[in-house]
Amino acid sequence: MTDARCSCGALTLTLTKPARLTVACHCLDCQRRTGAPFGVGAFYPAEAVAVSGATRQFTRGAASGGKVHTYFCPTCGSSIFWKADNLPSLIGVAVGTLADPPFAAPAKSIFEQSKQAWVRIDGAVEHFLQGSASRPSP
Numbered sequence: 601m602t603d604a605r606c607s608c609g610a611l612t613l614t615l616t617k618p619a620r621l622t623v624a625c626h627c628l629d630c631q632r633r634t635g636a637p638f639g640v641g642a643f644y645p646a647e648a649v650a651v652s653g654a655t656r657q658f659t660r661g662a663a664s665g666g667k668v669h670t671y672f673c674p675t676c677g678s679s680i681f682w683k684a685d686n687l688p689s690l691i692g693v694a695v696g697t698l699a700d701p702p703f704a705a706p707a708k709s710i711f712e713q714s715k716q717a718w719v720r721i722d723g724a725v726e727h728f729l730q731g732s733a734s735r736p737s738p
Contacts, residue, residue: 604697606678610653611671613681613693617648622695622704624721627711629660633670633679634694637716640706641682641692649681649691662686663711663731 604613619642630639655671662668666685672678682692695703709721713729721727 602698604680604693606673606676606680608673608676610675611655611673611680612652614650615644615648617645619644622706624706624709625711626715628714637719640695642695643690643692646689646691
């Protein structure tokens with residue numbers, strides 16, 4: 601069991617099972633959500649995530665045609681987790697909110713079509729120009 605939390609500690613997640621997948625996403629929406637060149641999310645089974653504290657929600661369209669609902673702390677503004685309409689059984693958790701340096705590296709790197717040219721994601725990682733349903737990058 602582990603937990604994730606926002607900067608001020610008012611919003612926390614208790615994660616009772618291990619992540620099923622960790623993904624580095626280079627889409628422009630993740631770049632804007634994080635203020636960084638890419639976001640890294642760990643995807644947990646929805647039933648393994650318990651939320652404690654108030655949240656605010658921002659919903660945007662996704663490349664899949666569905667919606668992504670991002671939840672953040674109304675006090676400090678940290679985005680902590682998200683739910684995607686096309687992945688109803690999973691909840692994405694921002695890896696930085698786990699504050700767990702030995703956390704597993706991403707298994708996939710997606711939306712590399714908008715990846716910053718100087719970013720390198722090495723190791724045993726699948727690379728995709730768009731979402732992971734697309735063909736892998738050459």
